[in-house]
Amino acid sequence: MAELDGLVAVVTGGGSGIGRACAEAFVGAGARVGVLDIDxxxxxxxxxxxxxxxTDQASLDRAMAAVAERFGGIDIVVNNAGISSVGTxxxxxxxxxxxxLDVNVVGIARTTKAALPYLRRSSHAAVVNTSSIAATAGLPQRVLYSATKGAVHAMTLAMAADFVGEGIRVNCIEPGTVDTPWVGRLLARxxxxxxxxxxxxxxxPIGRLVAADEVARAVLYLASPASGSTTATALPVDGGMFGLRLPRA
Incomplete structure (x- = not known):
């Protein structure tokens, strides 16, 4: 059997970049996936x-109902939708x-709230939030983005504490700079x-951008029933930025 056979996942921001890579990885692992996005x-x-x-609770409530009606429930939520701004x-x-803040922080709260009635019926419920290396490392010109991703890290721990007694695992990934169309647009500016x-x-430290499918495989690990003892964890996928302190060349 595939890793996620019989399970249903919802991925926000699933139309491109990391979200799309997650949706593809989940389907490859046997899941059925609801892709939530503006496009x-x-x-x-x-x-x-x-x-x-x-940013619209009613929109999310309708979307979760549509996914659950089509596939028979919801077991996994990947809170990936996000935006960024540059500057001090x-x-x-x-x-x-x-x-x-509305998209990156409150958006996770809204999405998880909309999914909770379905997650509570699942025996393999998992939530994976997309934070960032910016939550734990000071990056120049990213104060607003960093503030939101630091909040996502803290929310993940608090959500894990709230739901561990109900069998709902909550974790987050903390990618470095990922080679996505979103990063391409930031660079173009x-x-x-x-x-x-x-x-x-x-x-x-690895000398390149992180690939979207590398992040997706980490999300798949955290969402899988095979990691059933993993909750309240922040998993860096950042080319070594979090753990390494290398001498300057």
Whole structure:
């Protein structure tokens, strides 16, 4: 049997990047997947694309109901939808702070709340949140993004404490800089995209960006019943940024 045979997963932000890689990895492991996104893409027998907005609770409630009706329940939630902003504390106004917090932090709360009635019926319930290396390492020009991802890390621990007695495991991944269309768009806004990409690659000890499918495999591990004793864990997938302190070349 495949690792996730018979299980149903929901992935927010599943239309591209890390979310899409997660959806593909889950299907490959035998799961059926609800892809929630503003633009969720095309469906298959194993993938139900559902337009949804993590800033809208009613949208999420409808989306979860649609996935559960199609596939018979929900066992796994991957809270992956997120946005970012560049700058120091002097560079983003209140509206930009509220926008990022609404998507990256409150969006996880809304999504998990919408999924809880279904997770509570599952014998293999798991939630995996997408945090970031920015939660634990000070990165330049990322104060707003870092604040939201630090909150995701803290939320993961608190959610794990709240639901461990109900058999719902909650973990998070903390990727480094991942080679996704989203990162490509951020680079395109800089004055020197090629130079900035080279700097991002160089700051990760492995010397390259993290691949989206590498993150997806980590999410699959945390979501799988095979890791049934793993909860309240933050798993770095960051090319060594969290654990290594290498001498300068």
């Amino acid at each position: 969720p893409g095309d469906g298959t027998d194993a993938v139900l694309p559902v337009p949804a907005d993590v 504390v002097a560079d983003n106004d209140d509206a930009e702070w509220h926008r990022n 800089t004055e020197d995209p090629a130079g900035e990409r080279a700097r991002l690659e160089a700051r990760q």
